[in-house]
């Protein structure tokens with residue numbers, strides 16, 4: 001509400017609507033007498049001192065009649081909106097309750113009605129229902145209903161696809177209860193906003209019907225009826241249409257502006273508070289690493305509200321090397337990957353002292369060049385291969401598209417390369433698989449197809465973000481082998497993100513351990529058992545081995561990682577650490593123990 005009052009357009013809408021509502025209450029008692037007083041000596045006059053906006057054919061004051069008509073006009077518009085909303089919402093939810101075929105028939109009928117001009121639909125209904133206020137209200141209500149029904153159906157269908165609805169279905173919650181308890185509350189807000197806007201449309205529609213003689217009939221009168229009566233005299237005394245025309249326009253505008261502002265305010269409430277602020281990081285001055293395909297220095301990602309999920313992360317990946325980034329959920333691994341790929345979600349912003357891909361400084365490139373380089377030199381493989389592949393396109397076509405877009409390859413060349421790359425990732429009968437749609441492949445094949453898509457350009461860096469988490473253990477092994485082979489063959493570097501330290505130690509050459517947005521230890525994978533940071537040691541210690549007693553619960557690390565907005569000045573792991581001392585109130589820097597092994601912990605420095 002405060003936001004509404006701060007917005008001048010919203011404020012104007014609110015003032016107009018409030019004024020109209022006030023007039024609807026006080027209009028008839030105050031001005032009814034003047035509005036009905038017939039005066040044969042002052043018939044169809046223009047503006048005079050006694051009648052500011054003229055008189056009608058019986059000499060009645062038009063300003064007073066317009067003010068009095070506010071109640072009937074708004075009342076009828078409200079009724080029409082109510083009919084439109086209720087019947088539209090019922091119609092829109094029917095497909096969820098009815099058997100599939102009947103539901104489809106309802107959707108088709110709604111689509112047909114939406115395509116039909118609304119005013120014609122209103123007139124048709126009004127003629128069938130009988131001329132007069134009742135018919136007009138029903139007509140406008142019926143005309144509003146299809147839009148509401150379509151909106152309700154679309155939103156219901158999208159909410160119905162959510163996991164919590166699937167869970168409710170599995171628990172055998174009855175359909176009607178799913179609808180009222182789980183679906184409707186989630187779509188109520190946009191429906192209410194649409195209602196505010198529809199009130200303006202109903203008001204204009206009803207006035208049009210009355211103006212055309214199909215709505216309110218004499219002796220009753222609404223604004224449309226007043227316009228209809230005044231229109232016969234408009235060429236002689238134009239002033240007679242001013243009052244009702246002004247009232248219709250003003251009220252229509254008021255409701256539209258208010259509805260619009262409500263909709264914008266609702267969209268804003270879903271936006272995060274505060275403006276995006278780019279993290280300030282001084283550029284690195286030393287020489288870049290000569291053999292690195294990726295060199296990241298002091299990468300920081302910040303969101304408004306002092307949320308910093310990635311804090312001064314430095315990483316180097318060399319050609320032919322797989323670096324594992326490991327840490328528990330929420331430590332900032334994916335956000336690091338997103339920042340390297342320049343896809344940090346709004347309103348987050350990334351900054352770094354250095355960001356070099358294949359020897360090129362990304363920060364020094366103009367936007368278009370940077371996008372081009374990332375498109376050709378970086379391949380990203382995400383956890384869910386389903387969302388990386390377009391379900392409407394054949395696998396081969398999608399892979400080929402990469403080659404035609406980036407390398408300007410012909411269709412035949414691109415298709416041949418797609419089949420070859422599918423073979424590279426150990427897909428049997430690649431030519432046959434290229435002709436299939438993603439849903440026709442198993443999860444493991446899909447993930448390999450995504451890796452093959454990344455390899456279409458011969459990338460210099462592959463970022464694989466939990467690529468095997470959704471797969472079972474045997475398929476997981478196959479995908480990891482494919483990744484290793486791709487790196488060995490192409491001599492690209494790879495950043496492999498996982499929360500599973502066992503997988504990382506098996507696949508990677510080096511491991512960077514992340515905790516609360518920072519790298520806390522970096523070491524060769526084969527030296528994992530010499531890890532020094534208490535967090536890395538706890539991660540390694542939580543792995544079951546041959547001697548683990550499998551009848552008991554696995555070891556866990558007590559406590560919780562702080563959220564990105566709650567990380568203090570000291571060591572972020574201190575609360576969970578068995579070796580905590582007073583020094584841990586100051587954050588330890590990453591300290592090089594050997595050329596290949598760095599740790600951020602006071603205990604081991």
Ligand SMILES: Nc1ncnc2c1ncn2[C@@H]1O[C@H](COP(=O)(O)OP(=O)(O)OP(=O)(O)O)[C@@H](O)[C@H]1O
Pocket residue numbers: 303307309327328329330331332333334335336345346347348499563564
């Ligand atoms: N759009 C966002 N706005 C604000 N904070 C965000 C946003 N996206 C992610 N975060 C925060 O960033 C932190 C790091 O998220 P990130 O996805 O990088 O973690 P992760 O280590 O990859 O975890 P997981 O293994 O669960 O994917 C999380 O705590 C999350 O709350």
